[in-house]
Amino acid sequence: MQQIPATESRVGAAPHGLPRLLASSRNHAHAVDLRTHRSTMQIPPLPQRRPRFDLIDAVDAAGLRGRGGGAFPTATKMRAVTEGGRSPILVVNGAEGEPASSKDRMLMARMPHLVIDGALIGAAAVGANEVIICAERTSIKALNALEVAVGERVQARERFVPIRIVAIPPRFVAGEESALVHFLNGGEAKPTRVPPRVYQKGVKGRPTFLSNVETFAHLAQITQWGPSWFRQLGTDAEPGTMLATVSGDVTRPGVCEMAIGTPLTDAIANAGGTNSPIQAVLIGGYYGTWLGAADAAAATMSNADLRSRDSGLGCGAVVVLPAGACGLRETARVLTWMSTESAGQCGPCVHGLGALSSTLTALAAGQIRPGMLDDLHRWAGLIDKRGACSFPDGAARLLRSALQVFAGDITLHLRHRSCSSAMARPVLRLPKREEVVWR
Amino acid sequence: MRYLLKVDPIACDGRGICAELFPERIDLDDWGFPIIDATPIDGSLMSHAKRAIAACPVLALRLEHAPPGAVRR
Numbered sequence: 001m002q003q004i005p006a007t008e009s010r011v012g013a014a015p016h017g018l019p020r021l022l023a024s025s026r027n028h029a030h031a032v033d034l035r036t037h038r039s040t041m042q043i044p045p046l047p048q049r050r051p052r053f054d055l056i057d058a059v060d061a062a063g064l065r066g067r068g069g070g071a072f073p074t075a076t077k078m079r080a081v082t083e084g085g086r087s088p089i090l091v092v093n094g095a096e097g098e099p100a101s102s103k104d105r106m107l108m109a110r111m112p113h114l115v116i117d118g119a120l121i122g123a124a125a126v127g128a129n130e131v132i133i134c135a136e137r138t139s140i141k142a143l144n145a146l147e148v149a150v151g152e153r154v155q156a157r158e159r160f161v162p163i164r165i166v167a168i169p170p171r172f173v174a175g176e177e178s179a180l181v182h183f184l185n186g187g188e189a190k191p192t193r194v195p196p197r198v199y200q201k202g203v204k205g206r207p208t209f210l211s212n213v214e215t216f217a218h219l220a221q222i223t224q225w226g227p228s229w230f231r232q233l234g235t236d237a238e239p240g241t242m243l244a245t246v247s248g249d250v251t252r253p254g255v256c257e258m259a260i261g262t263p264l265t266d267a268i269a270n271a272g273g274t275n276s277p278i279q280a281v282l283i284g285g286y287y288g289t290w291l292g293a294a295d296a297a298a299a300t301m302s303n304a305d306l307r308s309r310d311s312g313l314g315c316g317a318v319v320v321l322p323a324g325a326c327g328l329r330e331t332a333r334v335l336t337w338m339s340t341e342s343a344g345q346c347g348p349c350v351h352g353l354g355a356l357s358s359t360l361t362a363l364a365a366g367q368i369r370p371g372m373l374d375d376l377h378r379w380a381g382l383i384d385k386r387g388a389c390s391f392p393d394g395a396a397r398l399l400r401s402a403l404q405v406f407a408g409d410i411t412l413h414l415r416h417r418s419c420s421s422a423m424a425r426p427v428l429r430l431p432k433r434e435e436v437v438w439r
Numbered sequence: 440m441r442y443l444l445k446v447d448p449i450a451c452d453g454r455g456i457c458a459e460l461f462p463e464r465i466d467l468d469d470w471g472f473p474i475i476d477a478t479p480i481d482g483s484l485m486s487h488a489k490r491a492i493a494a495c496p497v498l499a500l501r502l503e504h505a506p507p508g509a510v511r512r
Contacts (some may be wrong), residue, residue, distance in 0.1 A: 193447050346448035351470035382468050388449045 013040075014225040018233070019257040020241050021217050025110045031145040034152040037113035041224055043158055044120035047127050051082040055125035059219060061227035063239040068093060068175070068212030069287065069314045071238075071303055074219065077209065080199040081126045084207025090128040091184070091203060091210040092119050094135040094142060095168060095175025097341075099431050100285035100317035103243035103255045104213035108135055108142035111217065112149035118216030120160050121223045126209050129161050134180060137167040169437045172286075172341035176389045177202075177210050179343070188438035190343040191389035212315075214243055234260040238302050242313070246271035248282070248320035248427050260313075264291075264299040267318055276322035280405050282428070284314025286334045287394040289401035290327065310401065319428060326421040327406035328413060329364040330428045331398065336361060337430045338395050343438075349392040352383035356399055363410070366417030373410065376403060441479035442502040444488055448472075450499035457500060461491040479505035 015023040024032050024040060045052070060075035081088045092115060096104040108115055119131045135142045146165045153160060166184065173179050174189035181202045183189035202208025218240055222230045231239040238260045244267050247253040251272030258267055264281065268274060281296040282288060289311040291299060299305055306312050321327060339353035356379050359372050380396040380403075387393070403410065412419050444464060446457075453471040463484060464476040480488050480502070492500040 191449075193449055347451060347453045347470055347472035348448065348468060351472070352468075355469070379469070382474070386448060386468075386472075386474070388447075 014229050018241065018259065020221060020233070021107065021111065021114065021214070021243065022257050024114075031110055031112055031148065032114075034113055034149065034156055037117075041114070041117055041220065044117050044160070044220075044223075045124045046159060047124045047129055047161060049127070051078075051127040052125045053082075055121065055223060056082075058222055058227050059125070062218075062222045062230040063227075063237075064215065064218055064222060064230070065238065066211055067214035067218070067242065067316065069098075069284070071313065074211060074215055077199060077211065078122070078126050081128075081207045081209040084200055086206050088126050088128040088207040088209055089203045090119055090123045090126065090131045091180065091198075091208055092131070092133040092213055092216055093175055093177070093180060093210055094133060094139070094213045095180060096136065096139070096213075096315075097170065097172040097175045098285040098287055098315050098317060099337075099429060100247060100282070100288075100319050101245045101315045103245050103316060105135070105139045105142045106255045107213050107217055107243065108133075108139070109145045112142075112145040113152075114217045114220055115213055116146070116149055116153070116163065118218070118220035119163070122209055122211070122216055122219055123161055126207075128209060131161055131163045132166055132184060132203065133163065134166045134168050134184075136170040136174075138170045143167055169439060170431070170433075171343075171438065172338065173343050173389060173391050174438075176391070178389065180210065181208060183439070190345060190438060191387075191391070193388050235302055235304065237304055242301065242316050244301065244316040244318055245285075246318045246320070247429070248318075249274050249276055249278075249322035249325075250320055251275065258301060261300050261302045261305075264296055264301055264318070267301055268320060271318075274320055274322065276324060278320055279323045279325060280321045280327055282319040282321065283311055283317070285317035285319070286338065286398065286428070287391075288312070288314045288317065289397055290321075290331075290405040291401075292405045310404075321427055324421050325424055325427050326364060326409065326419050327402060328360065328409050328419075329421075330426060331402040331406070332357060332360040332364045333426060333430065334428055335395060335399065338391075338398075340433070340436075342391065343389075346387040346392070348383045348386040352379055352386075352392055353395050355379050356383075356395060360399065360402075363413055366413060368414055368417060373403075373414070441481050441505040442485070442488070443477065443479055443505045444475050444491075445501055445503050446473055446475055447499045447501070450497050451495075452497055452499075454496060456494050456496070457491040460494055461487045463487060465491065 064074040065071040179191045198208040234240045335357035383392040458465040
Protein backbone atom coordinates (compact mmCIF):
# COMPACT_ATOMS: atom_id res chain seq x y z
CA MET A 1 0.00 0.00 0.00
CA GLN A 2 1.34 3.30 -1.05
CA GLN A 3 1.08 5.98 1.61
CA ILE A 4 0.38 9.34 0.08
CA PRO A 5 1.18 12.35 2.20
CA ALA A 6 -1.83 14.60 2.53
CA THR A 7 -0.05 17.82 1.77
CA GLU A 8 2.60 17.08 -0.80
CA SER A 9 2.25 17.48 -4.52
CA ARG A 10 3.64 14.82 -6.81
CA VAL A 11 1.83 15.17 -10.07
CA GLY A 12 1.25 18.39 -11.99
CA ALA A 13 1.19 21.87 -10.60
CA ALA A 14 -1.50 23.30 -8.38
CA PRO A 15 -3.81 25.67 -10.25
CA HIS A 16 -3.10 29.29 -9.40
CA GLY A 17 -6.13 31.50 -8.93
CA LEU A 18 -9.32 30.53 -10.71
CA PRO A 19 -10.71 28.20 -11.82
CA ARG A 20 -9.84 25.28 -9.58
CA LEU A 21 -12.53 22.63 -9.79
CA LEU A 22 -13.14 23.47 -13.42
CA ALA A 23 -9.45 23.98 -14.29
CA SER A 24 -8.95 20.94 -16.52
CA SER A 25 -12.40 21.22 -18.09
CA ARG A 26 -11.64 24.58 -19.70
CA ASN A 27 -10.77 23.08 -23.06
CA HIS A 28 -13.22 20.21 -22.90
CA ALA A 29 -16.78 20.37 -24.12
CA HIS A 30 -17.37 16.87 -22.73
CA ALA A 31 -16.20 14.95 -19.69
CA VAL A 32 -12.49 15.19 -18.84
CA ASP A 33 -11.04 11.73 -19.48
CA LEU A 34 -8.86 9.72 -17.13
CA ARG A 35 -5.59 10.42 -18.93
CA THR A 36 -6.11 14.18 -18.80
CA HIS A 37 -7.25 13.96 -15.21
CA ARG A 38 -4.22 11.89 -14.14
CA SER A 39 -1.84 14.46 -15.63
CA THR A 40 -2.62 16.61 -12.60
CA MET A 41 -4.14 14.26 -10.03
CA GLN A 42 -2.53 11.21 -8.46
CA ILE A 43 -4.31 7.87 -7.95
CA PRO A 44 -6.22 7.86 -4.64
CA PRO A 45 -5.00 5.59 -1.84
CA LEU A 46 -6.91 2.42 -0.95
CA PRO A 47 -8.63 2.28 2.44
CA GLN A 48 -6.81 0.42 5.19
CA ARG A 49 -8.18 -1.16 8.33
CA ARG A 50 -7.83 2.11 10.19
CA PRO A 51 -8.99 5.59 9.21
CA ARG A 52 -6.37 7.89 7.71
CA PHE A 53 -6.43 10.65 10.30
CA ASP A 54 -3.71 12.51 8.40
CA LEU A 55 -6.17 13.00 5.54
CA ILE A 56 -8.95 14.08 7.91
CA ASP A 57 -6.54 16.52 9.60
CA ALA A 58 -5.74 18.04 6.20
CA VAL A 59 -9.46 18.56 5.51
CA ASP A 60 -9.75 20.11 8.96
CA ALA A 61 -6.77 22.42 8.37
CA ALA A 62 -8.27 23.45 5.03
CA GLY A 63 -11.51 24.41 6.79
CA LEU A 64 -13.65 22.66 4.18
CA ARG A 65 -17.40 22.97 4.73
CA GLY A 66 -20.15 21.01 2.99
CA ARG A 67 -21.38 22.56 -0.24
CA GLY A 68 -24.86 21.06 -0.35
CA GLY A 69 -26.35 23.89 1.71
CA GLY A 70 -25.61 22.96 5.31
CA ALA A 71 -22.03 24.32 5.34
CA PHE A 72 -21.16 21.82 8.06
CA PRO A 73 -17.42 21.29 8.72
CA THR A 74 -16.52 18.22 6.66
CA ALA A 75 -13.71 17.01 8.96
CA THR A 76 -16.10 16.98 11.94
CA LYS A 77 -18.49 14.80 9.96
CA MET A 78 -15.61 12.49 8.93
CA ARG A 79 -14.43 12.06 12.53
CA ALA A 80 -17.98 11.27 13.65
CA VAL A 81 -18.20 8.56 10.99
CA THR A 82 -14.95 6.95 12.21
CA GLU A 83 -16.39 6.78 15.73
CA GLY A 84 -19.36 4.66 14.63
CA GLY A 85 -17.70 1.39 15.64
CA ARG A 86 -18.51 -0.34 12.35
CA SER A 87 -17.02 -0.23 8.88
CA PRO A 88 -18.40 2.93 7.24
CA ILE A 89 -19.95 3.45 3.80
CA LEU A 90 -19.43 6.58 1.70
CA VAL A 91 -22.26 8.25 -0.22
CA VAL A 92 -21.78 11.05 -2.75
CA ASN A 93 -25.00 13.04 -2.79
CA GLY A 94 -25.68 14.29 -6.30
CA ALA A 95 -29.44 14.55 -5.82
CA GLU A 96 -29.62 18.30 -6.49
CA GLY A 97 -33.42 18.49 -6.34
CA GLU A 98 -33.11 22.27 -6.06
CA PRO A 99 -34.45 23.60 -9.38
CA ALA A 100 -32.20 26.69 -9.38
CA SER A 101 -28.99 24.66 -9.01
CA SER A 102 -27.14 22.62 -11.62
CA LYS A 103 -23.54 22.76 -10.40
CA ASP A 104 -23.43 19.18 -9.06
CA ARG A 105 -24.88 17.74 -12.25
CA MET A 106 -22.36 19.78 -14.23
CA LEU A 107 -19.46 18.63 -12.05
CA MET A 108 -20.43 14.96 -12.41
CA ALA A 109 -20.95 15.31 -16.16
CA ARG A 110 -17.73 17.22 -16.88
CA MET A 111 -15.37 16.31 -14.04
CA PRO A 112 -16.46 12.77 -13.11
CA HIS A 113 -12.91 11.72 -12.20
CA LEU A 114 -12.44 14.59 -9.78
CA VAL A 115 -15.68 13.61 -8.02
CA ILE A 116 -14.72 9.92 -7.96
CA ASP A 117 -11.20 10.71 -6.68
CA GLY A 118 -12.74 12.80 -3.91
CA ALA A 119 -15.03 9.92 -2.98
CA LEU A 120 -12.18 7.38 -2.99
CA ILE A 121 -9.96 9.65 -0.89
CA GLY A 122 -12.88 10.22 1.48
CA ALA A 123 -13.33 6.45 1.68
CA ALA A 124 -9.65 5.96 2.51
CA ALA A 125 -9.83 8.74 5.08
CA VAL A 126 -12.74 7.27 7.06
CA GLY A 127 -11.94 3.63 6.27
CA ALA A 128 -14.98 2.97 4.06
CA ASN A 129 -14.79 -0.04 1.75
CA GLU A 130 -17.77 0.87 -0.40
CA VAL A 131 -18.71 4.00 -2.36
CA ILE A 132 -22.17 4.91 -3.65
CA ILE A 133 -22.65 7.86 -6.00
CA CYS A 134 -26.24 9.09 -6.39
CA ALA A 135 -27.63 11.29 -9.13
CA GLU A 136 -31.19 12.00 -10.19
CA ARG A 137 -32.61 9.57 -12.72
CA THR A 138 -33.09 12.52 -15.07
CA SER A 139 -29.40 13.58 -14.87
CA ILE A 140 -28.54 11.37 -17.84
CA LYS A 141 -25.23 13.09 -18.73
CA ALA A 142 -23.99 12.86 -15.16
CA LEU A 143 -24.92 9.18 -14.80
CA ASN A 144 -23.33 8.31 -18.15
CA ALA A 145 -20.13 10.23 -17.44
CA LEU A 146 -19.74 8.48 -14.08
CA GLU A 147 -20.28 5.03 -15.62
CA VAL A 148 -17.76 5.78 -18.37
CA ALA A 149 -15.28 7.15 -15.82
CA VAL A 150 -15.44 4.02 -13.66
CA GLY A 151 -14.93 1.93 -16.81
CA GLU A 152 -11.84 3.93 -17.73
CA ARG A 153 -10.35 3.21 -14.32
CA VAL A 154 -10.96 -0.52 -14.69
CA GLN A 155 -9.37 -0.37 -18.14
CA ALA A 156 -6.36 1.48 -16.72
CA ARG A 157 -6.07 -1.17 -14.00
CA GLU A 158 -6.40 1.31 -11.21
CA ARG A 159 -7.31 -0.34 -7.93
CA PHE A 160 -10.28 1.03 -6.03
CA VAL A 161 -13.06 -0.04 -3.70
CA PRO A 162 -16.43 -1.01 -5.25
CA ILE A 163 -18.30 2.01 -6.63
CA ARG A 164 -22.04 1.80 -7.15
CA ILE A 165 -23.75 4.47 -9.25
CA VAL A 166 -27.39 4.83 -8.27
CA ALA A 167 -30.13 6.72 -10.11
CA ILE A 168 -32.57 8.23 -7.64
CA PRO A 169 -36.09 9.67 -8.02
CA PRO A 170 -36.05 13.36 -9.05
CA ARG A 171 -37.75 14.87 -6.03
CA PHE A 172 -36.83 17.93 -3.99
CA VAL A 173 -36.61 16.06 -0.67
CA ALA A 174 -34.95 12.92 -2.10
CA GLY A 175 -31.56 14.55 -1.48
CA GLU A 176 -32.27 15.08 2.22
CA GLU A 177 -29.80 12.73 3.86
CA SER A 178 -32.25 10.50 5.71
CA ALA A 179 -34.42 10.25 2.57
CA LEU A 180 -31.46 9.25 0.43
CA VAL A 181 -30.33 6.63 2.95
CA HIS A 182 -33.89 5.29 3.25
CA PHE A 183 -34.00 4.91 -0.53
CA LEU A 184 -30.59 3.21 -0.65
CA ASN A 185 -31.82 0.80 2.01
CA GLY A 186 -34.72 -0.20 -0.22
CA GLY A 187 -37.41 2.25 0.87
CA GLU A 188 -39.01 5.32 -0.64
CA ALA A 189 -36.88 8.45 -1.05
CA LYS A 190 -38.70 10.19 1.80
CA PRO A 191 -37.17 11.64 4.95
CA THR A 192 -37.32 9.47 8.05
CA ARG A 193 -37.31 10.33 11.70
CA VAL A 194 -33.93 11.36 13.09
CA PRO A 195 -31.99 10.39 15.20
CA PRO A 196 -30.14 8.20 14.46
CA ARG A 197 -28.26 10.47 12.11
CA VAL A 198 -26.72 8.85 9.04
CA TYR A 199 -23.16 9.30 10.33
CA GLN A 200 -24.18 6.99 13.19
CA LYS A 201 -26.44 4.57 11.35
CA GLY A 202 -27.03 4.97 7.64
CA VAL A 203 -26.79 2.69 4.62
CA LYS A 204 -27.08 -0.98 5.72
CA GLY A 205 -27.13 0.32 9.28
CA ARG A 206 -23.49 1.35 8.97
CA PRO A 207 -21.94 4.74 9.76
CA THR A 208 -22.32 6.70 6.52
CA PHE A 209 -20.10 9.53 5.27
CA LEU A 210 -22.64 11.33 3.12
CA SER A 211 -21.74 14.62 1.50
CA ASN A 212 -22.44 16.75 -1.52
CA VAL A 213 -20.74 16.23 -4.92
CA GLU A 214 -18.87 19.54 -4.86
CA THR A 215 -17.58 18.84 -1.34
CA PHE A 216 -15.86 15.66 -2.56
CA ALA A 217 -14.32 17.50 -5.52
CA HIS A 218 -12.76 20.01 -3.11
CA LEU A 219 -11.64 17.17 -0.85
CA ALA A 220 -9.69 15.64 -3.76
CA GLN A 221 -7.89 18.91 -4.45
CA ILE A 222 -7.11 19.54 -0.78
CA THR A 223 -5.48 16.12 -0.54
CA GLN A 224 -3.51 16.78 -3.71
CA TRP A 225 -2.33 20.33 -3.07
CA GLY A 226 -2.71 20.85 0.63
CA PRO A 227 -4.70 22.97 3.07
CA SER A 228 -2.60 26.14 2.68
CA TRP A 229 -3.10 26.06 -1.09
CA PHE A 230 -6.84 25.64 -0.48
CA ARG A 231 -6.85 28.66 1.83
CA GLN A 232 -5.22 30.93 -0.77
CA LEU A 233 -8.70 31.75 -1.99
CA GLY A 234 -11.85 32.43 0.01
CA THR A 235 -12.14 33.94 3.48
CA ASP A 236 -10.55 32.84 6.75
CA ALA A 237 -13.85 31.53 8.07
CA GLU A 238 -14.95 30.08 4.73
CA PRO A 239 -11.90 29.10 2.70
CA GLY A 240 -11.78 27.95 -0.89
CA THR A 241 -13.82 28.45 -4.01
CA MET A 242 -17.46 27.66 -4.67
CA LEU A 243 -19.64 26.85 -7.62
CA ALA A 244 -22.56 29.18 -8.11
CA THR A 245 -25.45 28.52 -10.47
CA VAL A 246 -26.55 31.93 -11.71
CA SER A 247 -29.85 32.27 -13.60
CA GLY A 248 -32.89 34.48 -14.03
CA ASP A 249 -32.41 37.84 -15.73
CA VAL A 250 -28.76 37.34 -16.80
CA THR A 251 -27.44 37.11 -20.34
CA ARG A 252 -25.26 34.00 -19.81
CA PRO A 253 -26.93 31.81 -17.17
CA GLY A 254 -24.87 28.91 -15.93
CA VAL A 255 -22.37 27.64 -13.40
CA CYS A 256 -19.33 29.68 -12.46
CA GLU A 257 -16.57 29.11 -9.94
CA MET A 258 -15.55 31.95 -7.63
CA ALA A 259 -13.70 32.52 -4.40
CA ILE A 260 -16.00 32.52 -1.39
CA GLY A 261 -16.42 36.17 -0.37
CA THR A 262 -16.69 37.45 -3.95
CA PRO A 263 -19.21 40.30 -4.28
CA LEU A 264 -22.62 39.07 -5.44
CA THR A 265 -22.53 41.72 -8.18
CA ASP A 266 -19.35 40.06 -9.57
CA ALA A 267 -21.11 36.70 -9.65
CA ILE A 268 -23.91 38.31 -11.65
CA ALA A 269 -21.41 40.09 -13.92
CA ASN A 270 -19.70 36.71 -14.49
CA ALA A 271 -22.99 35.42 -15.84
CA GLY A 272 -23.01 38.19 -18.43
CA GLY A 273 -24.74 40.85 -16.38
CA THR A 274 -28.41 41.70 -16.34
CA ASN A 275 -30.82 42.88 -19.01
CA SER A 276 -32.86 45.12 -16.68
CA PRO A 277 -32.21 46.80 -13.34
CA ILE A 278 -32.15 44.28 -10.49
CA GLN A 279 -35.31 44.22 -8.37
CA ALA A 280 -34.23 41.41 -6.04
CA VAL A 281 -31.99 38.33 -5.96
CA LEU A 282 -32.99 34.90 -4.75
CA ILE A 283 -29.98 33.35 -3.08
CA GLY A 284 -29.66 29.69 -2.07
CA GLY A 285 -32.30 28.66 -4.60
CA TYR A 286 -35.93 27.88 -3.81
CA TYR A 287 -34.81 26.65 -0.41
CA GLY A 288 -33.17 30.05 0.10
CA THR A 289 -34.12 33.68 0.66
CA TRP A 290 -34.80 36.88 -1.25
CA LEU A 291 -32.41 39.80 -1.02
CA GLY A 292 -33.68 43.26 -1.93
CA ALA A 293 -31.78 45.39 -4.46
CA ALA A 294 -29.80 47.33 -1.84
CA ASP A 295 -28.69 44.15 -0.03
CA ALA A 296 -27.91 42.45 -3.34
CA ALA A 297 -25.66 45.36 -4.34
CA ALA A 298 -23.68 45.16 -1.09
CA ALA A 299 -23.66 41.41 -0.34
CA THR A 300 -20.75 39.03 -0.79
CA MET A 301 -20.95 35.32 -1.56
CA SER A 302 -20.22 34.14 1.98
CA ASN A 303 -22.37 32.84 4.79
CA ALA A 304 -20.81 35.34 7.20
CA ASP A 305 -22.02 38.28 5.13
CA LEU A 306 -25.33 36.75 4.09
CA ARG A 307 -26.25 35.71 7.62
CA SER A 308 -26.14 39.40 8.59
CA ARG A 309 -28.82 39.88 5.92
CA ASP A 310 -30.99 36.99 7.23
CA SER A 311 -29.84 34.92 4.28
CA GLY A 312 -27.25 32.28 3.41
CA LEU A 313 -25.37 30.72 0.50
CA GLY A 314 -27.27 27.44 0.63
CA CYS A 315 -26.27 25.42 -2.44
CA GLY A 316 -24.89 28.54 -4.17
CA ALA A 317 -27.81 29.13 -6.53
CA VAL A 318 -28.46 32.76 -7.49
CA VAL A 319 -31.58 33.89 -9.39
CA VAL A 320 -31.86 37.49 -10.53
CA LEU A 321 -35.34 39.01 -10.54
CA PRO A 322 -35.59 41.99 -12.91
CA ALA A 323 -37.52 45.17 -12.30
CA GLY A 324 -41.00 44.64 -13.68
CA ALA A 325 -41.44 41.08 -12.44
CA CYS A 326 -43.82 40.38 -9.56
CA GLY A 327 -41.90 38.91 -6.63
CA LEU A 328 -45.12 37.84 -4.93
CA ARG A 329 -46.35 35.92 -7.92
CA GLU A 330 -42.91 34.34 -8.41
CA THR A 331 -42.79 33.25 -4.78
CA ALA A 332 -46.38 31.96 -4.94
CA ARG A 333 -45.50 29.78 -7.93
CA VAL A 334 -42.47 28.34 -6.14
CA LEU A 335 -44.43 27.69 -2.93
CA THR A 336 -47.18 25.97 -4.91
CA TRP A 337 -44.58 23.76 -6.54
CA MET A 338 -42.92 23.08 -3.17
CA SER A 339 -46.26 22.01 -1.71
CA THR A 340 -46.46 19.36 -4.43
CA GLU A 341 -42.89 18.26 -3.62
CA SER A 342 -43.68 17.60 0.05
CA ALA A 343 -43.31 13.95 0.93
CA GLY A 344 -46.77 14.27 2.46
CA GLN A 345 -45.73 12.68 5.72
CA CYS A 346 -46.03 15.44 8.31
CA GLY A 347 -49.27 17.33 8.99
CA PRO A 348 -47.75 20.80 9.43
CA CYS A 349 -45.91 20.45 6.09
CA VAL A 350 -48.85 19.08 4.09
CA HIS A 351 -51.42 21.54 5.44
CA GLY A 352 -49.08 24.45 6.10
CA LEU A 353 -47.50 24.54 2.64
CA GLY A 354 -50.93 24.16 1.08
CA ALA A 355 -52.29 27.09 3.11
CA LEU A 356 -49.25 29.29 2.49
CA SER A 357 -49.16 28.71 -1.25
CA SER A 358 -52.89 29.11 -1.89
CA THR A 359 -53.08 32.28 0.21
CA LEU A 360 -50.01 33.87 -1.39
CA THR A 361 -51.35 32.91 -4.83
CA ALA A 362 -54.63 34.62 -3.99
CA LEU A 363 -52.82 37.72 -2.73
CA ALA A 364 -50.67 37.89 -5.87
CA ALA A 365 -53.79 37.55 -8.03
CA GLY A 366 -55.59 40.33 -6.16
CA GLN A 367 -58.13 38.08 -4.47
CA ILE A 368 -57.89 39.96 -1.21
CA ARG A 369 -59.56 38.86 2.01
CA PRO A 370 -59.17 40.47 5.42
CA GLY A 371 -56.43 39.04 7.61
CA MET A 372 -54.64 37.12 4.85
CA LEU A 373 -51.31 38.82 5.51
CA ASP A 374 -51.53 38.02 9.22
CA ASP A 375 -52.38 34.42 8.36
CA LEU A 376 -49.27 34.12 6.17
CA HIS A 377 -47.01 35.40 8.97
CA ARG A 378 -48.67 33.18 11.55
CA TRP A 379 -48.57 30.00 9.43
CA ALA A 380 -44.92 30.57 8.56
CA GLY A 381 -44.22 30.56 12.30
CA LEU A 382 -46.49 27.55 12.87
CA ILE A 383 -44.80 25.16 10.45
CA ASP A 384 -41.23 26.10 11.37
CA LYS A 385 -39.29 23.14 12.88
CA ARG A 386 -42.38 20.93 12.99
CA GLY A 387 -41.58 18.49 10.20
CA ALA A 388 -39.36 15.40 10.31
CA CYS A 389 -37.01 17.23 7.94
CA SER A 390 -36.35 20.93 7.36
CA PHE A 391 -38.26 21.17 4.06
CA PRO A 392 -41.22 23.10 5.57
CA ASP A 393 -38.74 25.38 7.40
CA GLY A 394 -37.30 26.28 3.99
CA ALA A 395 -40.73 27.16 2.61
CA ALA A 396 -41.44 29.32 5.68
CA ARG A 397 -38.08 31.06 5.32
CA LEU A 398 -38.66 31.79 1.63
CA LEU A 399 -42.11 33.20 2.40
CA ARG A 400 -40.86 35.41 5.24
CA SER A 401 -38.12 36.88 3.06
CA ALA A 402 -40.66 37.53 0.29
CA LEU A 403 -43.04 39.30 2.69
CA GLN A 404 -40.15 41.50 3.78
CA VAL A 405 -38.45 42.22 0.44
CA PHE A 406 -41.70 42.69 -1.48
CA ALA A 407 -43.51 44.59 1.29
CA GLY A 408 -44.14 47.48 -1.08
CA ASP A 409 -45.73 45.14 -3.63
CA ILE A 410 -47.99 43.70 -0.94
CA THR A 411 -49.33 47.18 -0.20
CA LEU A 412 -49.95 47.69 -3.92
CA HIS A 413 -51.73 44.35 -4.26
CA LEU A 414 -53.87 45.00 -1.20
CA ARG A 415 -54.83 48.45 -2.51
CA HIS A 416 -55.16 47.83 -6.25
CA ARG A 417 -55.95 44.12 -6.18
CA SER A 418 -53.06 43.32 -8.50
CA CYS A 419 -49.96 44.78 -10.08
CA SER A 420 -48.81 45.84 -13.51
CA SER A 421 -46.53 42.83 -13.90
CA ALA A 422 -49.24 40.20 -13.45
CA MET A 423 -49.05 39.27 -17.13
CA ALA A 424 -45.24 39.18 -17.36
CA ARG A 425 -43.54 35.89 -18.18
CA PRO A 426 -42.45 34.06 -14.99
CA VAL A 427 -38.73 34.29 -14.16
CA LEU A 428 -38.31 31.38 -11.73
CA ARG A 429 -38.37 28.09 -13.57
CA LEU A 430 -40.07 24.98 -12.28
CA PRO A 431 -39.32 21.40 -13.30
CA LYS A 432 -42.05 19.47 -15.04
CA ARG A 433 -43.01 16.34 -13.17
CA GLU A 434 -44.81 13.78 -15.24
CA GLU A 435 -45.65 11.61 -12.28
CA VAL A 436 -44.93 11.48 -8.59
CA VAL A 437 -42.36 8.77 -7.99
CA TRP A 438 -40.60 7.97 -4.75
CA ARG A 439 -38.72 4.84 -5.81
CA MET B 440 -34.96 13.88 36.24
CA ARG B 441 -36.81 16.15 33.83
CA TYR B 442 -38.22 15.16 30.48
CA LEU B 443 -39.17 16.70 27.17
CA LEU B 444 -42.35 15.61 25.42
CA LYS B 445 -41.72 14.95 21.72
CA VAL B 446 -43.96 14.07 18.80
CA ASP B 447 -42.94 12.01 15.78
CA PRO B 448 -44.41 14.21 13.03
CA ILE B 449 -44.42 11.35 10.50
CA ALA B 450 -46.41 9.01 12.75
CA CYS B 451 -48.80 11.72 14.00
CA ASP B 452 -52.01 12.02 12.01
CA GLY B 453 -53.59 14.80 13.99
CA ARG B 454 -56.34 13.07 15.97
CA GLY B 455 -55.86 15.64 18.72
CA ILE B 456 -56.53 13.36 21.70
CA CYS B 457 -53.24 14.41 23.31
CA ALA B 458 -54.27 18.07 23.44
CA GLU B 459 -57.51 17.13 25.20
CA LEU B 460 -55.69 15.06 27.78
CA PHE B 461 -52.74 17.38 28.34
CA PRO B 462 -53.84 20.94 27.53
CA GLU B 463 -51.25 22.31 29.98
CA ARG B 464 -48.52 21.61 27.42
CA ILE B 465 -50.16 20.61 24.14
CA ASP B 466 -51.99 22.98 21.83
CA LEU B 467 -53.34 22.24 18.36
CA ASP B 468 -52.45 24.18 15.22
CA ASP B 469 -54.97 25.37 12.61
CA TRP B 470 -55.05 21.88 11.10
CA GLY B 471 -55.37 19.88 14.32
CA PHE B 472 -51.74 18.85 14.75
CA PRO B 473 -50.09 19.15 18.16
CA ILE B 474 -47.83 22.04 19.11
CA ILE B 475 -45.86 20.95 22.13
CA ASP B 476 -44.52 23.38 24.71
CA ALA B 477 -40.75 22.95 24.88
CA THR B 478 -40.58 23.45 28.66
CA PRO B 479 -39.26 20.32 30.40
CA ILE B 480 -41.87 18.30 32.27
CA ASP B 481 -41.33 17.49 35.93
CA GLY B 482 -43.13 15.60 38.68
CA SER B 483 -46.51 17.25 38.97
CA LEU B 484 -47.35 17.04 35.24
CA MET B 485 -45.78 13.66 34.57
CA SER B 486 -48.95 11.65 35.01
CA HIS B 487 -50.77 13.87 32.48
CA ALA B 488 -47.94 13.46 29.99
CA LYS B 489 -47.97 9.70 30.39
CA ARG B 490 -51.74 9.57 29.95
CA ALA B 491 -51.45 11.53 26.67
CA ILE B 492 -48.68 9.25 25.43
CA ALA B 493 -50.67 6.12 26.23
CA ALA B 494 -53.83 7.45 24.58
CA CYS B 495 -52.21 8.29 21.23
CA PRO B 496 -53.65 5.76 18.75
CA VAL B 497 -50.54 5.89 16.53
CA LEU B 498 -47.98 6.00 19.37
CA ALA B 499 -46.51 9.27 18.07
CA LEU B 500 -45.63 10.75 21.48
CA ARG B 501 -42.63 9.97 23.64
CA LEU B 502 -40.61 11.38 26.52
CA GLU B 503 -36.94 12.20 26.13
CA HIS B 504 -34.46 13.08 28.84
CA ALA B 505 -34.10 16.84 29.01
CA PRO B 506 -30.48 17.90 28.58
CA PRO B 507 -29.15 19.57 31.75
CA GLY B 508 -30.14 23.21 31.93
CA ALA B 509 -32.79 22.93 29.23
CA VAL B 510 -35.33 25.57 30.13
CA ARG B 511 -37.02 27.06 27.13
CA ARG B 512 -39.81 29.60 27.18
